[in-house]
Amino acid sequence: MRTLLLPELADKTFVALKEAGASSYYQTTFQTVARQFIRYATEKDAQTFSMDLGLQFLEDHYSMSERIREGKFCYQYLRSINAMAEYQQSGSVILYLAKDMRNYVFPDGFKESADAYLAYRKSIGFKKKSVQTFSLYLERFFAFLDGKGIRLLNDIGIRDVYAFMDSLSACYEKPTINHTMRTVRYYLKYCYDNQLMEQELFPKIPNPHYNRQSRIPSVYSEEEVRKLLSSIDQGNPCGLRDYSIILLITRLGLRSSDVANLRFSNIDWENEKISLTQVKTGNPLELPLLGDVGESIIHYLQNGRPQTDSDHVFVRQVPPYTAFQSGCVGGMVRAHLQRAGIRVEGRKKGSHTLRHSLASRLLEHEIPLPVISEILGHTTTQTTMVYLRVDMNELKKCALEVTV
DSSP states (O other): OOBHHHHHHHHHHHHHHHHTOOHHHHHHHHHHHHHHHHHHHHHHTOOOOHHHHHHHHHHHHHHHHHHHTTTTOOOOHOOOOOOHHHHHHHHHOOOOOOGGOOOOOHHHHHHHHHHHHHHHHHHHHHOOHHHHHHHHHHHHHHHHHHHHOOOSSOOOOOOHHHHHHHHTTSSOHHHHHHHHHHHHHHHHHHHHHHTTTOOOOOOGOOOOOOOGGGOOOOOOOOOHHHHHHHSTTTTSSHHHHHHHHHHHHHHOOOOHHHHOOOOOGEEETTEEEEEEOOOTOEEEEEEOOOHHHHHHHHHHHTTTTTOOOOOBBOOOOSOOOOOOOHHHHHHHHHHHHTTTTOOOTTTTOSSSHHHHHHHHHHHHOOOOOHHHHHHOOOOOOOHHHHGGGGHHHHHOOOOOOOOO
């Protein structure tokens, strides 16, 4: 899709939101944010959209970090900027629900091949959550193709795939671009291998370079973790729940998906242990139920948890009292980091960063790598090796002596 000037992008995004069924409140908020954003961009001599510009606008105009720290509502502002990014990239706007709640509908010209590809991925062992993510990436690809008037597999050329890859860079970070293009590459390979398209594109499509091991993971110090926990107000039900959740992550290293999925049956109070099947890997995991963790859960159950028949330990505090989504866990951690006044600039702010922080502390205490892998639920120590790069003291021990 061609790059639109900001006023045209705002107008087209607004029309797309209306057609997608956005609420009147969201439409009004979008128009306000778009007008302010265009004025801001003009002052910066910017005529087209970029995500960096959008995020800087939110910070400069709305003091986003301060709003989050103070617990003020600001989600719709970011949502409005994301809508413009989505339209610029794909020519459409989708009102996103959680991935596992959405039904993906593909264009007629691609539906049969996409459904077959996703069924194949599922048959070879990919989990439902992964298949849903593949569906999201394919949906974006098809929306881009539709914007170029391409509605059949045999009409896709290598230049179209390159153009799609180039369009992603304006809206997404390298990991997302890498995962998206990997899905597209293997979808097109499947189509050619199964005689669904005539041209073999797979060997011609590069996978954007992204070396996960090259990234230094974000961590928070032991003092910062203590500050985070002590800042949570346990005088209200939400605070009791949030404190217990964050304690599970910081003390036991549970993933947000496993915290959200934690059931009463997973907790063995008598033997003081937690046993569960990991959502991400499907592998069993057994951890000790530490005293402070157990006490925080009991405190929440007795004084904060709403009356509900749900077998999930942690539930929403407003009706319907259903289980937490894992994405909500990450958002809650980010909000509490901001409210605690902890410096987050240049660092990741989600729940996974707290897992990194736990691993780093365990390394500092010279816990063997296989033990850390077992605690974090990693299938191999290779995954855990990424944490070695954040422990500078341990790295110094690995340095070679230089012969003079």
